[in-house]
Amino acid sequence: MSSKPFSSVWLREPRKSAAAPGRSREEIVAAAVELLDQEGLSGLSMRKLGARLGAGATSLYWYVANKDELLELAYDQVWGEIIVPDPDDVGWRDAVSALAYGMRATILRHPWSADLIGRLPALGPNSMRVGDRIRRIFKAAGFQGLDIDFCGSTLTAYVFGMTIPEIAWRTSMGDKDIGQMRDTVREAAAAHPEMLEGVDTLADGDPDTVRRLSFDFGLVSLLDGLERRRAS
Amino acid sequence: MSSKPFSSVWLREPRKSAAAPGRSREEIVAAAVELLDQEGLSGLSMRKLGARLGAGATSLYWYVANKDELLELAYDQVWGEIIVPDPDDVGWRDAVSALAYGMRATILRHPWSADLIGRLPALGPNSMRVGDRIRRIFKAAGFQGLDIDFCGSTLTAYVFGMTIPEIAWRTSMGDKDIGQMRDTVREAAAAHPEMLEGVDTLADGDPDTVRRLSFDFGLVSLLDGLERRRAS
DNA sequence: ACCTGAACACCGTTCAAGT
DNA sequence: ACCTGAACACCGTTCAAGT
Numbered sequence: 001m002s003s004k005p006f007s008s009v010w011l012r013e014p015r016k017s018a019a020a021p022g023r024s025r026e027e028i029v030a031a032a033v034e035l036l037d038q039e040g041l042s043g044l045s046m047r048k049l050g051a052r053l054g055a056g057a058t059s060l061y062w063y064v065a066n067k068d069e070l071l072e073l074a075y076d077q078v079w080g081e082i083i084v085p086d087p088d089d090v091g092w093r094d095a096v097s098a099l100a101y102g103m104r105a106t107i108l109r110h111p112w113s114a115d116l117i118g119r120l121p122a123l124g125p126n127s128m129r130v131g132d133r134i135r136r137i138f139k140a141a142g143f144q145g146l147d148i149d150f151c152g153s154t155l156t157a158y159v160f161g162m163t164i165p166e167i168a169w170r171t172s173m174g175d176k177d178i179g180q181m182r183d184t185v186r187e188a189a190a191a192h193p194e195m196l197e198g199v200d201t202l203a204d205g206d207p208d209t210v211r212r213l214s215f216d217f218g219l220v221s222l223l224d225g226l227e228r229r230r231a232s
Numbered sequence: 233m234s235s236k237p238f239s240s241v242w243l244r245e246p247r248k249s250a251a252a253p254g255r256s257r258e259e260i261v262a263a264a265v266e267l268l269d270q271e272g273l274s275g276l277s278m279r280k281l282g283a284r285l286g287a288g289a290t291s292l293y294w295y296v297a298n299k300d301e302l303l304e305l306a307y308d309q310v311w312g313e314i315i316v317p318d319p320d321d322v323g324w325r326d327a328v329s330a331l332a333y334g335m336r337a338t339i340l341r342h343p344w345s346a347d348l349i350g351r352l353p354a355l356g357p358n359s360m361r362v363g364d365r366i367r368r369i370f371k372a373a374g375f376q377g378l379d380i381d382f383c384g385s386t387l388t389a390y391v392f393g394m395t396i397p398e399i400a401w402r403t404s405m406g407d408k409d410i411g412q413m414r415d416t417v418r419e420a421a422a423a424h425p426e427m428l429e430g431v432d433t434l435a436d437g438d439p440d441t442v443r444r445l446s447f448d449f450g451l452v453s454l455l456d457g458l459e460r461r462r463a464s
Numbered sequence: 465a466c467c468t469g470a471a472c473a474c475c476g477t478t479c480a481a482g483t
Numbered sequence: 484a485c486c487t488g489a490a491c492a493c494c495g496t497t498c499a500a501g502t
Contacts, residue, residue: 146445290477
């Protein structure tokens with residue numbers, strides 16, 4: 001396997017800092033998120049980030065053990081933007097829908113985060129907060145024991161699994177227009193009649209709305225399925 | 233954004249090759265998959281792969297335009313291992329379940345593929361074949377028009393969204409035992425009572441079987457939800 | 465306590481040169 | 484037609500040295 005055993009920023013004691021330190025971790029993370037938003041995951045290098053902060057490339061290692069830790073920090077920042085509705089206010093189905101759409105929107109706002117989902121440990125305070133509130137929703141819906149967790153995993157799996165490729169399509173589209181893109185896929189699908197039919201069916205609509213329809217279709221199906229479980 | 237507009241190996245004319253060329257693309261891809269299986273995505277470099285083939289690092293560029301193309305090729309190889317059951321033999325629900333479990337098993341066998349899912353274009357013949365047959369299943373189930381595609385997207389989103397983090401856990405566990413891991417997560421979750429409860433509930437069972445239960449829970453829910461859609 | 469630059473061990477890719 | 488090595492422009496990270 002590729003990755004090191006296990007480690008996380010959130011499990012180390014942070015460095016004690018004096019009253020007025022030169023730079024702060026918050027400042028660095030904010031700059032990192034900015035750079036990531038602008039140039040994507042591959043656009044972030046320690047040297048570039050250092051330069052952006054008017055510092056030597058290696059100064060950052062005072063605040064952060066390595067690049068992975070920095071990414072963990074930036075990643076948790078994204079989770080901080082997700083608002084999880086209260087099931088007492090809107091009922092569990094509406095709460096779950098709003099949450100799902102909110103997660104999707106947040107990821108689309110920070111496309112680079114899709115590259116980290118499920119790959120980086122999510123142990124930061126913001127992801128913990130979201131996880132905590134997701135459990136509350138499914139508890140309020142009436143689920144118990146392991147099922148509470150299973151519901152949460154199922155929901156996030158769906159949202160992530162749907163959004164990750166969506167981002168890939170959006171970014172890889174680049175400047176190409178829809179017609180060009182369809183021809184591209186048609187060519188690749190040439191030997192597969194079902195796929196060709198699929199491409200042609202999808203090609204009618206505006207890609208953005210088709211994606212939203214698709215997201216909604218799966219979400220509603222999932223909610224129906226969970227509801228059935230809950231009742232039994 | 234980070235990535236280049238759009239390009240894929242599958243959209244270029246392959247190089248004409250003489251009767252007995254020095255190396256073949258197949259040989260290179262096979263070696264790449266082997267290296268990826270052994271050392272993960274970060275373990276594959278053009279230099280290492282070249283060395284493994286007893287060639288200079290840059291010889292590979294004769295057969296492949298760049299590393300991304302090589303990954304596309306290797307990725308499609310993985311799709312080639314997925315077998316999609318025929319709905320005429322087993323009925324659509326069983327066909328979908330078997331497919332879902334098969335996809336999961338294939339990804340677990342090649343953990344590096346999880347790092348490429350949804351990030352790399354999947355336009356190769358093997359992924360097209362799988363897509364084609366997935367559409368056949370949902371057509372056989374009675375879905376029509378856009379819904380056929382929506383069903384397919386929903387299913388793959390679920391399987392991928394569930395399996396990607398599963399791999400991250402497996403690899404990051406490394407040599408750590410379960411108790412250690414649970415303490416780690418407990419520490420991170422300290423401030424969130426719901427999460428703590430979740431950790432404790434999950435901690436009872438063997439991780440592998442809990443993951444399988446979780447996968448099955450979501451899959452059955454999803455199937456129930458789709459069935460409801462189909463009926464309406 | 466914080467920051468620096470040089471240095472190490474890597475990358476992917478290009479390209480002129482070889483056979 | 485195929486392969487090579489040198490070279491370029493990058494990486495993340497370590498570490499002795501500075502203030």
